[in-house]
Amino acid sequence: MSDVIRFILDGQIQAVHNVDPELTLLNFLRTHWRRTGTKEGCAEGDCGACTIVIGEMRRGAVHYRAINACILFLPMLDGKELMTVESLRGRDGWLHPVQQALVDHHASQCGFCTPGIVMSLYAHYLNRGPVDVATLNDVLAGNLCRCTGYRPIVAAAQVMYDYPSPSGGLGDTETQTLLASIQRTSMLALVHECTRSGVMKKFFAPRTLDELSEAIGAHDDAVILAGGTDVGLWVTKQHRMLKTVISVGDVKDFDLWVDTDSTIEIGAGMRYGQAMARLGSYYPDMGALIRRIGSVQIRNSGTIGGNIANGSPIGDMMPVLIASGAILVLRKRNKTREMPLEDYFISYGKQDRQPGEFVEKIILPKPCAHQVFWAHKISKRFDQDISAVCGAFNFTIEKGHVKAARICYGGMAATPKRARACEDSLMGKLWSYAVVQDAMRALEKDYQPLSDMRASESYRMTVAKNLLYKCFLADTKNEEPLDILELAVESHG
Amino acid sequence: MDSRPGKGMRVHQALRHDSALKHVSGEALYVDDLPAPSDMLHIYIAMSPHAHARILEMDLDAVRVVTGVAAVVSAGDIPGQNDVSPVAGDDPLFAEGEVYYAGQSLFAVAAESLEIARAAALEAKVQYEILTPLITIDQARQAGSYIEDSQTMACGDAAAALKNAPRRLKGRMIIGGQDHFYLEGQVALALPQEDGDMVIHSSTQHPSEVQHCVARVLGLASHSVTVEVRRMGGGFGGKETQPALMAAAAALVVRKTGRPAKLCLDRDDDMKLTGKRHDFEINYHVGFDETGRIEGIDLALASRCGYSEDLSSAINDRAMFHVDNAYFLGQATITSHRYKTHTVSNTAFRGFGGPQGMMGIERVMDEIAMALGKDPLDIRKVNLYGKAPRNITPYHQHVEDNVAPELITQLEAHARYRERRAEIKDFNRASPFLKKGLALTPVKFGISFTKTHLNQAGALIHIYADGSVHLNHGGTEMGQGLLIKVAQIIAEEFAIDLGCVKITATTTGKVPNTSATAASAGTDLNGMAALNAAQEIKGRLIAFAAKHYHCAREHISFSDNHVTIGNRVIAFADLVNQAYLARVSLSSTGFYKTPEIHYDRATHRGRPFYYFSYGAAVSEVVIDTLTGENKVLRVDILHDVGRSLNPAIDRGQIEGGFVQGMGWLTTEELYFDDGGHLLTHAPSTYKIPACSDRPVEFNIEIWEKGSNLKETIHRSKAVGEPPLMLAISVFSALGDAVASVAGHKFMPRLDAPATPERILTAVEETRRRAGVGKS
Numbered sequence A: 001m002s003d004v005i006r007f008i009l010d011g012q013i014q015a016v017h018n019v020d021p022e023l024t025l026l027n028f029l030r031t032h033w034r035r036t037g038t039k040e041g042c043a044e045g046d047c048g049a050c051t052i053v054i055g056e057m058r059r060g061a062v063h064y065r066a067i068n069a070c071i072l073f074l075p076m077l078d079g080k081e082l083m084t085v086e087s088l089r090g091r092d093g094w095l096h097p098v099q100q101a102l103v104d105h106h107a108s109q110c111g112f113c114t115p116g117i118v119m120s121l122y123a124h125y126l127n128r129g130p131v132d133v134a135t136l137n138d139v140l141a142g143n144l145c146r147c148t149g150y151r152p153i154v155a156a157a158q159v160m161y162d163y164p165s166p167s168g169g170l171g172d173t174e175t176q177t178l179l180a181s182i183q184r185t186s187m188l189a190l191v192h193e194c195t196r197s198g199v200m201k202k203f204f205a206p207r208t209l210d211e212l213s214e215a216i217g218a219h220d221d222a223v224i225l226a227g228g229t230d231v232g233l234w235v236t237k238q239h240r241m242l243k244t245v246i247s248v249g250d251v252k253d254f255d256l257w258v259d260t261d262s263t264i265e266i267g268a269g270m271r272y273g274q275a276m277a278r279l280g281s282y283y284p285d286m287g288a289l290i291r292r293i294g295s296v297q298i299r300n301s302g303t304i305g306g307n308i309a310n311g312s313p314i315g316d317m318m319p320v321l322i323a324s325g326a327i328l329v330l331r332k333r334n335k336t337r338e339m340p341l342e343d344y345f346i347s348y349g350k351q352d353r354q355p356g357e358f359v360e361k362i363i364l365p366k367p368c369a370h371q372v373f374w375a376h377k378i379s380k381r382f383d384q385d386i387s388a389v390c391g392a393f394n395f396t397i398e399k400g401h402v403k404a405a406r407i408c409y410g411g412m413a414a415t416p417k418r419a420r421a422c423e424d425s426l427m428g429k430l431w432s433y434a435v436v437q438d439a440m441r442a443l444e445k446d447y448q449p450l451s452d453m454r455a456s457e458s459y460r461m462t463v464a465k466n467l468l469y470k471c472f473l474a475d476t477k478n479e480e481p482l483d484i485l486e487l488a489v490e491s492h493g
Numbered sequence B: 001m002d003s004r005p006g007k008g009m010r011v012h013q014a015l016r017h018d019s020a021l022k023h024v025s026g027e028a029l030y031v032d033d034l035p036a037p038s039d040m041l042h043i044y045i046a047m048s049p050h051a052h053a054r055i056l057e058m059d060l061d062a063v064r065v066v067t068g069v070a071a072v073v074s075a076g077d078i079p080g081q082n083d084v085s086p087v088a089g090d091d092p093l094f095a096e097g098e099v100y101y102a103g104q105s106l107f108a109v110a111a112e113s114l115e116i117a118r119a120a121a122l123e124a125k126v127q128y129e130i131l132t133p134l135i136t137i138d139q140a141r142q143a144g145s146y147i148e149d150s151q152t153m154a155c156g157d158a159a160a161a162l163k164n165a166p167r168r169l170k171g172r173m174i175i176g177g178q179d180h181f182y183l184e185g186q187v188a189l190a191l192p193q194e195d196g197d198m199v200i201h202s203s204t205q206h207p208s209e210v211q212h213c214v215a216r217v218l219g220l221a222s223h224s225v226t227v228e229v230r231r232m233g234g235g236f237g238g239k240e241t242q243p244a245l246m247a248a249a250a251a252l253v254v255r256k257t258g259r260p261a262k263l264c265l266d267r268d269d270d271m272k273l274t275g276k277r278h279d280f281e282i283n284y285h286v287g288f289d290e291t292g293r294i295e296g297i298d299l300a301l302a303s304r305c306g307y308s309e310d311l312s313s314a315i316n317d318r319a320m321f322h323v324d325n326a327y328f329l330g331q332a333t334i335t336s337h338r339y340k341t342h343t344v345s346n347t348a349f350r351g352f353g354g355p356q357g358m359m360g361i362e363r364v365m366d367e368i369a370m371a372l373g374k375d376p377l378d379i380r381k382v383n384l385y386g387k388a389p390r391n392i393t394p395y396h397q398h399v400e401d402n403v404a405p406e407l408i409t410q411l412e413a414h415a416r417y418r419e420r421r422a423e424i425k426d427f428n429r430a431s432p433f434l435k436k437g438l439a440l441t442p443v444k445f446g447i448s449f450t451k452t453h454l455n456q457a458g459a460l461i462h463i464y465a466d467g468s469v470h471l472n473h474g475g476t477e478m479g480q481g482l483l484i485k486v487a488q489i490i491a492e493e494f495a496i497d498l499g500c501v502k503i504t505a506t507t508t509g510k511v512p513n514t515s516a517t518a519a520s521a522g523t524d525l526n527g528m529a530a531l532n533a534a535q536e537i538k539g540r541l542i543a544f545a546a547k548h549y550h551c552a553r554e555h556i557s558f559s560d561n562h563v564t565i566g567n568r569v570i571a572f573a574d575l576v577n578q579a580y581l582a583r584v585s586l587s588s589t590g591f592y593k594t595p596e597i598h599y600d601r602a603t604h605r606g607r608p609f610y611y612f613s614y615g616a617a618v619s620e621v622v623i624d625t626l627t628g629e630n631k632v633l634r635v636d637i638l639h640d641v642g643r644s645l646n647p648a649i650d651r652g653q654i655e656g657g658f659v660q661g662m663g664w665l666t667t668e669e670l671y672f673d674d675g676g677h678l679l680t681h682a683p684s685t686y687k688i689p690a691c692s693d694r695p696v697e698f699n700i701e702i703w704e705k706g707s708n709l710k711e712t713i714h715r716s717k718a719v720g721e722p723p724l725m726l727a728i729s730v731f732s733a734l735g736d737a738v739a740s741v742a743g744h745k746f747m748p749r750l751d752a753p754a755t756p757e758r759i760l761t762a763v764e765e766t767r768r769r770a771g772v773g774k775s
């Protein structure tokens, strides 16, 4: 078994031996290497102070992603390139354009958020992303700043391409060569004896689907790790110890996208960031909803399969996928089974997954004619917040009548749950205000929501009803404005 | 855009923050980034799970024996006093006998790693007898639980004025608290010295208080403790009194083990353990005439102070001082009840009670407007302070520098307030589901600590023989740009390049007995103290030059890194060197105390403020009446900073403060359960504004005509806190949008923070009262 993790930093291959596989990259950087530019503001992926950039080979080119180092386990870096804020200064000591633009726009006050902001913008710079305001709001949604009010940060980002290109650093081909030299052909397998408890911690990162199913079959008590945007928090917030971890991140083609005539198949390992535009091209509201899941950093790590497997009643993918009619494919060794996604969620915290089984893929139908698909999430803060309620609606309207209805809400019950009574009240009826009013009332039969810090029971119920109404309005009205975001753009000119 | 500190650029220049390059490169060091000594211990604080309970037994033996644990300290280990409070002596470092809030510190574990310390703490066996907690203001009111006597401030006979007023109305508003959410959490690093002395690196706005507290806890004289702070990753008032606890715990561990120790709270612990902005309940009864002019008002403020006094006394006083905002209240009675509850002890937060008081009177303005069917701006205007006798505040200070009317008129025109009011009316008429709202609100904020003795500052300047200047003062840097501003003042005074002035870490070893960097007064006080020191040395240089070159003093002047002595011009550095050789002292302290101010707290009369800072903002919002979601579409701000010392820094304070104020009034919700547990204790549940929450269009103007009537440093004005309160315009505009669903016939009952839920609830209630359906 190998016990070494290899990655590239500042043009050098780094080999790290014998570390606790649950050590986060942030703690590693700050305490083991005293690279303290990367900060901790929350240790839960919400503030962005720990943002770093990861480069990896994908289909012949190096792709860069901004990631939260606070919830990334060190072994997940194996085979990749790491860049921290300290990596940015050119060989001649000059600042990178992103940094210089921030300085010139007075975009730091206390400076604690600044390294993370630099890294989010740096990733965007490397990807030559657009710098319109809407895009930048999105790029920065996962970087909280308590001092500046953000305007100067956005202003700086808008002109970052106007500065002379930076010098120094590795060329693209050099990086590719180095990256190629540290790729593995077989599974990464780490064993680490915890000095304190004597526990043997194991970490496996298989390369192929077969290796993966074999590993999961062999260690049916293992924690399956995808992006770690849930699992990471078990360690950093709940202080749980994970004995055996099987990481799916390096499994080839686990993030597959297969387009058939009538369906889309999505590998469980597909990250939000990869799925957003593609799903959005079929279901615009699904794309828009994914854009509101976490932040760029979270979407660069988090996977759709992880969201489903985690089974949270407030996970945002379930309502849209269930409303669309998605099928879940589970696999155990060589056996697979399929079920409608809604059947997977049995009760709070309990899903229909057997030991040794894992989520392999999701199959969803493509939209068809006469279909109305609408989804929206309600949260205290618009960006980067967890849903109080998330509603997804899928209607087939023919000749003014509801021919088919699939409605699913998150945040309204102990699991993501279809609104059957509401659906029934609509079926076959005229797609009209009066019918929708009845259907809104029918939701009271479907759900008895809870009160918590995100919303009260009564707000949840009221807003759930109103989301259905909004869906109806969005389909039938075209005069009156319905979306506050459209006004936001408009008034900005 | 060139903001490099070049030649000839000193005061009134838009210079970049002195640490800007270090911020973007990750080189700026915060306490947790300092190189750790290899034998350093990590400290974890164990916290009470209960809001109110008697500790029957606390058995920590099992904690002590965990491998890797070096020390466990609790109340019994304290050699001095078990108290880290700023004033009242009622904040124990570790609980003793009883716990008074969920999150209160019980004991500390110091271990080789934080993980070990945290895990070991779980081994403690603590037995409690659970007692009934008082969590809400209501519960405390019923139990008669106060931190101090209720206070009353009166001007004239409010009851009679109310009785005689042509119109009257009553109302009530609840205003939530706010967590500081400084990005850098509370942290202290304590290093052992010889003689049992202690050096502490603390992320604090108040190094002197940390020093004094640590000395008190350890039973040492203050001269044995040195506290240093180079910079904080944000403070906002949250690092005024709170850091004493972290520092004292770390120092105690050092005392016990002889090893360096660091205490760095993680976000959840920080949010549970440390104080926040006070939540308030405001009841008002106001009498007014048909023009909306207030004739008499009775305002009752109630706040949740938490389990101890902390700074609640002064904070609630400041709330009282600001319930007038920019308005003459006529005959007014203002009472203030300070409730003691079993929740974390609330503390200073940017504005220090002022925002809550101001929010109250702005609500009254909106109510009056609604009652009279007038534009709220007109009501605000008729109530502004004016000429005598309409210039007396409820605390009997005369408003002498009132620029609010002029500011408002200018902003009203620039922001096209009236035109937009009409446009919004049209928009709302045609839009059944989305509604817009608009509001202009002013800010008048009193500058000075209201505890008069705090208005003093010290500085220390050395000039080395090569002409380079070492600058130090009692003010601390938390991002607000204090250090660069004071450096500009010194560069200006000597007429040397900014680069010649070295900014150094604040330390109690150089300037003693400092006040907190707070009350927006950092630059006013420390700038003046530093200037005083510079002038002292400059005076000596001039005296030396006059004698040495046989030249009259009036013919000696400093400009552009040179000194002109009669018709001779020599480099500043050369003069300094000559002075050194002639045995002239090139080091001086400086001191400043704010003149003119005085206050009698027994009668609530006096002149607590040296001057006022002013500003005004127009906010336009849109709400979704089906979901309560909302968006700030446009904000126009005109703000008076006097003669700005550094417009770039000041602008940053204005816009950053505004957005922070928006967060307080919109998305930031402190949610306590019935047992007094804070459930929103991390950014996953506690939502400060994110990038897209800033106003879509954001126009900020520093008032060109601004100048301080008083002789403040270069006639500038304090800017740290006042802009936060400009965000009341957002709240007011949200209320305006809600009221539009019933044609502005009813004042919606909208409390802060105006989350989507509260907005939707207010919309539905307003509709119900008006008998209008969902359209």
Ligand SMILES: Cc1cc2nc3c(=O)[nH]c(=O)nc-3n(C[C@@H](O)[C@@H](O)[C@H](O)COP(=O)(O)OP(=O)(O)OC[C@H]3O[C@@H](n4cnc5c(N)ncnc54)[C@H](O)[C@@H]3O)c2cc1C
Residues within 6 Å of the ligand: A044, A045, A046, A223, A224, A225, A226, A227, A228, A229, A230, A231, A232, A248, A268, A269, A292, A293, A294, A295, A298, A301, A302, A303, A304, A305, A306, A307, A308, A309, A310, A314, A315, A316, A317, A357, A358, A359, A360, A384, A385, A386, A387
């Ligand atoms: C800051 C932040 C913001 C967030 N915002 C949102 C949001 O707005 N909306 C939302 O819905 N969610 C949000 N989340 C949670 C969301 O990111 C996760 O639910 C994510 O989808 C999980 O995917 P992952 O790849 O990170 O899974 P992991 O964390 O790696 O795993 C999650 C769970 O799924 C299991 N698992 C993963 N892959 C498989 C598989 N193939 N087969 C079987 N089990 C598997 C794991 O064992 C674990 O139980 C947020 C998280 C953070 C930290």
Ligand code: FES
Residues within 6 Å of the ligand: A039, A040, A041, A042, A043, A044, A045, A046, A047, A048, A049, A050, A051, A068, A069, A070, A071
């Ligand atoms: S530390 Fe806050 S996102 Fe990582």
Ligand code: FES
Residues within 6 Å of the ligand: A107, A108, A109, A110, A111, A112, A113, A114, A144, A145, A146, A147, A148, B183, B233, B234, B479
């Ligand atoms: S500059 Fe202080 S948090 Fe952003």
